[in-house]
Amino acid sequence: MTLFSGKARAMAVLLGASALAAPVGAMAKAAPALSAREAALLARLEKLEAEVSQLRADAAATRQQQGEAVQAVATQANTATQVAQSAAQEAKATGERVAAVEKKPTPEGMRVGATNIRIGGFLKFNADYSHFDGGTVATNTLGRDFYLPQAIPVVTPTSRSSTDTDFSAKQTRIWLNLDTTVAGHTVRGYLETDFQTTASAAANVTGGGSQRTTNGYTLALRRAFVQLDKWTFGQDWTTFQNTAVLPESTDFVGATEGTVFVRQPLVRYSTPLSKAATLHVSVENPESATANAGSAALVENGTDHLPDFSARLNYMTRRGEISFAALGRQVRTEAAGAGITRAGFGGSVAGKIFLNEKRTSDLRFSATYGQNIGRYVGLNFAPDAVYVAATNSLADVRVFAALAAARIAITPTLRVNVIGSMQSADYDGSLSPTAIAAYNKKAWSGAVNLFYSPVKAIDLGIEYRHGQRELVNGQKGNIDRLEFAARYNF
Template identity: 55%
Template sequence: MNHTRQALRALLLTGALALPSLAQARAAHEAELEARLEKLEGEMIALKADLQAARQQQAETAQAASLAQAQATGIAAAAAKAEAVEKRVASLEARPTPPAEGFRDGNTTVRLGGYLKLVATNSRFSGGEMANNTQGRDFWLPQSIPVGKGPASRDQDFSARQTRLWLNFASDIAGHAVKGYVETDFETTPNTSASVTGGGNQRTTNGYTLALRRAWMQVDKWTFGQDWTTFQYTGALPESTDYVGTTEGTVFVRQPLVRYSQALSKELTLHVAAENPETASASLGAPALTENGDDHLPDATARLAYAGKIGELSLAGLARQLRVQNGALSDTRFGWGLSAAGKLYLSTDRVSDLRFMATYGNGAGRYIGVNFAPDAVLDPASGQLHGVSTFAAMAALRLGIASGLRANLMGSYQHVRYADDIAAASIATYNREAWSVAGNLFWSPVRNIDLGIELRHGQRKLVNGGSGKLDRVEFAAKYGF
């Protein structure tokens, strides 16, 4: 019994001694668990931070890639634009242009320009001799070709009469754009024979009379003065050694006018004008033209002009009163005309192009072909004016061959129809038709210098069937400034 009590006491004593050790172990285990939990939480926070950083880096990389692509696109566009600008600059540098600076006189900028030109022609006329010191010896003027069966003639002529000078004025007055222009040359005069012969001769001085070509002022949309008729599209004139090039097929008049111009859009402009009237008539039996000076109303003209990437287009109209007074007798007729013309670009640098014009009218003779046909035919006995219809057309192809080298091919035609009530015998020596073909080669060795050689064949035909032909070789040297 005593032994049992002693054993139980020893067991209790041993358990009492072991309880603190167990409690201590448990506490240590809990502390270890807490430490591991804190470490795990720290690792989770670090992982979240790494994930956020990775996503930020991915977004920045995508943005950088997009920016790089945009920069590459911008660089390509800039390179293309630079190339286009270089081509445009080269094209502009290849053209003879006047200096942009000019000089100042008060609030007006004045610029001087023009060109110096020498023309050498060798002409063969099939129908006889053409008079010396006449315009038909200087340039293609079909109405002056000798007609007949006389011996052919050949003539050599040198001339600098096509030399041209102009002054351009520009001012800003009280908020208005004011411009002025004066242009002269030595080719045309009021009376060719007297002026040319009286001013000099080919034996010694070769002096020629200075003639007014254009003189106008512009105030905003209004033009007052002498200029190309609104009925004409000058852009169709070909590059030629000749003064005109396609004379018989071209509307060609300079005269005093009042014109209003209104832009209808960025590419479309409407021009309307009242212009100097002058009825050019011929009398039955006498083809010579007469300036009558009997007109009562101005000629009315209008032109719709388009300018765009493909080129330029023009549609023009003419309405006029024809009037002739012969003593106590007088008569009036209505005259009209329509003309379509243009220039189509065949290359991006605009060196190559196609130019054309087609014109039809009744009583519009003086506007076409430098007055190849009369506006009307006068019967002196009755004072009656008979109608004259005219059709004319021209085309010119300009081709760039190499830098500074280009070729031009051109053809031109005019046909005249007289009223059916006119006896054929009374208009037998009137002009019926004219045509010509020409080709040239131009070379610009340096800027503003043009050297050209041209071959031309042309023909004039009368109502009675008589005809005359011209074959010409022409050289020209021009310095534009």
């Protein structure tokens, strides 16, 4: 910058000198030749002009290089931005894929080949304190294990009340669930067992111990079926029953006299009719449980020719569910080598109404009516039909049963259940009162319980129940039971 300034000043001096010399020369009519000093100044001027031109060229080149450098930096920055954006998008996509994978529920159980196997159930302990005002109930019988209205002794002039305390773990339940897909078809297998259902559960198990020693009980089949797409083959709850409305109870059943309650072999087809409605139709194992006039004992005939037929329509909404079920069957017995039959039919409506959005509180109900369907209701409280030897015929028996229950959540871990149920049997008018005097006529019960779940898998409950049984002849018996239950669900 200093050199350039000096040259500029010199140039200015020369130009000034030239400007002064021009008029003088004109007036002097121009000298014929430049002096040595002038020639030197002119040479220096030309040199300065050349240097200025070179400086301008250098400055232009520098500016061009700087522009190219800036452009290169901008290009690099733009490329880096694009790379960063691409990396961010890839990271986001990867994160979304990982989140989607993590969001998928982890399959429970274990895999064996293409089959997913799950084991579940619960371990249950019961402690009962029972008072019967009509007499004693034999030890190691079902009436001591859970509420069974037909086992309540009725009051007689000679009967004395009894009080019993029983502890048990035989209601413990284990199930096995198998799921797989074969050639595009969904296949499911299910096996469920407990120690209460077996015929030897109430009685001492031979070789297995007794209440005096080891309290050993035999594992018994509850349910065992295979499902192929919409078909079910095996032993399951009857289609005539809606198990979803059974109340929460410390008891094995909860509302025995008021509910349909049967498990048996069947073939069932289930299909959705809409998003809310599902239809189930089935053919099921037949069995006729009749009574002979003059005796209240039930006879399991085993001479049936036709299966039982059942259908149920389930309808579910956001606020609850309701079902309508129908049953058709033939009751059959044999006498003197000849078959005697009566038609049986029934209908049942059951439902559940949710009382809050979390569905922790609800109302449950069921009502069933039918003719010659006794074994389906209340654990066979009334016979299917009555055989009258004098006329060699079967007399009809009509039953009506109902239950209602409220489940109220007090806190996330504490809840109350209030339960009521009843059943009434109506015997054909052709039967003499004396012939059916000892038959079951009515039963009802009411219960209230409190459940506490300190952790998710544990339920602790205490329940009080009062129940009554009435015979055709008017005799009655009552039970008062206080029961504690502890259950670990797995």
